[in-house]
Amino acid sequence: MLGTILLVLLILMLIGAVPAWPYSRNWGYAPGGFVVVLLIVLVLALSTGHI
Template sequence: MLGTLLLVILILVLVGAFPAWPYSRSWGYAPSGTIGIVLIIVLVLVLMGTI
């Protein structure tokens, strides 16, 4: 239950960090890339049953 909730929250944060708005275009892909790496780590931990 906790792992699924954490995964959903991370996916929403990843979509929110996507640089599609004018004020965030200068950020590049750093915010979404960092959140993507965290998402992959959490996904692997959920699949392994650690979380």
């Protein structure tokens, strides 16, 4: 159950990190980088059985 919720939140964060609006185009790779770090932490937690 918790894994499904985390997966949905991760997908929403990936969609939100896409610089699709004019004011967010100059943000660079920062939002996507944070999402990738969270994805790595989530995969490690799932693989070790913490979640």
